[in-house]
Amino acid sequence: MKVARVIVDVPSMSIDRLFDYLIPEKYEDIVEKGMRVIVPFGPRKVMGFVVDMQNDSSIEKLKSIVEVMDMTPVLTDELLKLGTWLADTTLSFKISTLQVMLPQILKAKYNKELKLLVEGEEELSPVLKSLFVGRAVVSFSEIEERNISYHHIQKAIKDGYVEVQYVVKSKETKKKLTWVRPVNPLLLEEALVDIPKHAKKQRVIIEYFLEDNEPLPIKQLEGKLHTTRSTVQTLVQKGLLETYEQEIYRDPYENRNFEKTDPLPLTTEQAEVIEPIHETIQKENHDVFLLHGVTGSGKTEVYLQSIQKAIEKGQEAIVLVPEISLTPQMVHRFKGRFGSKVAVMHSGLSAGEKFDEWRKIQRQEVQVVVGARSAIFAPFRHLGIIIIDEEHETSYKQDDTPRYHARDVAIFRGEFHQCPVVLGSATPTLESFARGKKGVYKLLTLSKRVNNQNMPEVDIVDMREELHKGNRSMFSFPLQEKIQERIQKKEQIVLLLNRRGYSTFVMCRDCGSTIDCPHCDISLTYHRKQEKLKCHYCSYEIPMPKLCPHCESESIRYFGTGTQKVEESLQQTFPEARIIRMDVDTTRRKGAHERLLAQFKDKKADILLGTQMIAKGLDFDNVTLVGVLAADSMLHIPDFRSAEKTFQLLTQVSGRAGRHQLPGEVIVQTYTPDHYSVELASQYDYEAFFGHEMKVRKAFQYPPYYFLALITISHPNHPYVIQVTQRVAKKLNEMSNNQTKILGPTPSPITRIKNRYRYQCMVKYRNEPNLYTNMRKIVQEFEHEIQNKDLQINVDFQPNHMM
């Protein structure tokens, strides 16, 4: 007896374990660990992952696997292990951790159908007769659309006329190309005689294959010989040619040539830094390196040559870059060096393209993957190095379950494969840098720019003084002057507006009231394009009212500074300037991001105005001025990392100027010019910032001195949420040691979302080896209420934000 142990696709606490299924004889030699199967589960059928195989089971009556979905496993043994570990350390379901490792398209789709059991439709009720009309199966979605009441169907089921069947489908599609080839090349010569005189096109085709009988895609044949599909079809019918399908990859970069680049000579610093990495690859050791390199110090070349080393050893490499900086420039550098050995994974690809890139990895056709967060799960089997660029980026942590951090996954995989993990950044997170100093990570430093250029001069402008001088615009006099100067010199300008901390909310100037979402405790934001007010958290929206709903005054206005508004006033101040605006609105469409940047590179604009997304990785040789419009907009949001984030952003954006021959300049506008994050960023003094910020973190007991876990509890009933949160806090207190601090219950920053009240507890801990299991125990104690009473308990370890 062969038994498969299966994790089924049912995200529920009580189902979050293994289920045993009999492997039918016909599948005995086929089923392997890591494959997806379809299994009966209760009355329905669901997808599941085989994670183990056995010869017997403790369960008496086993059901059998219905179908095997894969020819080869989609998950390796390592990834299965990783899944279990992730489920333990993020408190998520095993099924979710396995699903998150695969391209979306492999996620099963479930369909419910009604099947006719009798011949003909005579015995059916009139309603059902009209439903089936000659068909044998009807999908439930159609039944719902037609509003047919369930008891017609129930009755028919009871009478044995119909039955419900469950279908599991894969959305997976492989793109195919149709090819043409001669059935037997030797027969073509004779066949030519039988082709009618007037059938010129048929002759052309035959003659073509006589000359060169290599198969050809049908599309190409049509183009080359100016023929059509029907001519080919006639020859197929005559038995001379045949068509067949071959699978192809959707290659998002297929029409682009990547000029081959060779390794660049290294600076002394680069050579020093690369040495220990190479050695670790060579010795097949695991180590975590923190590569701290100023912007423009040539980190990418260090990555490239480290990867080279791994490839030469026959191993593979994963490179993570933040989604936002996965620009064509970046892809170019990797494709240029490693050509077709590279797969690229990012959110701009269609589901089909992502699947194809993933398959290249799975089939070991590529050795390098460059991608955003989820590329960390690339199914490589011989990893030689893992690189995380811009290590400090918050997007490496997934915001919803499973709330994993790509850095942790990288270290897990690095240990498994005994290979180095390289974390690179000009502004590492305090957590990482502290580990670097302690020697937990090996600290590597690049302190000079490759071209030995100085970092651009940073000029801090105090906006309060501007106000005193009578300048009420959002562009300070020095900035205006410099912009004017660049436009004249035909040099380019990058302007950064930090939208966070600003939002376009609506307020009445008479009564001062704002317009809030009726389901969430947050004000609605104004969307100019559709003249609507929308809620960010639920789908609620209303047309922009003409009168204040409270006092019926006409003076309701929207406040805040959106990029559009800045663009307008920028245009007013510099009527001759050509401006490109980059924000969520202008880059939503596929390829828009890329197109705008290309325009700017081609000097079709003088000013690039944008949000965070322009702060990273861009490299334009004609940019000599960078302006930050509101450097402190992030400082005032209640987040213990706000100083760190401000420092990071200012440093990153300053690095955009003067990267080539022309020297650069940076202007930072702020209302808090003496805040240490602004001041130290302008001096490019990371070490000093680190020292200062560490003191702050110590004083307030924040990371890296303490770990955090945030528990958020939500339910439609307000008093009930408070009560549950209190109970949770009490249990936590009982279970943890006396160094650990439990804060709360407190209301979440947004106390209500989608009509659910939200309360939270914060755990600050230094050493709680059992926290994961304890936390799981606590959540399990509420299992009943979670399942039956619509209670939600969310646990986020090392949260990015407190919401």
Add this chain to the structure above:
DNA sequence: CCTGATCATGAC
């Protein structure tokens, strides 16, 4: 006594 609505339970 029937009907629809809500609840509790189990799924290899």
Add this chain to the structure above:
DNA sequence: TCATGATCAGGA
């Protein structure tokens, strides 16, 4: 998560 059977309130 979701189908099922049990239980309960309300209507005539």
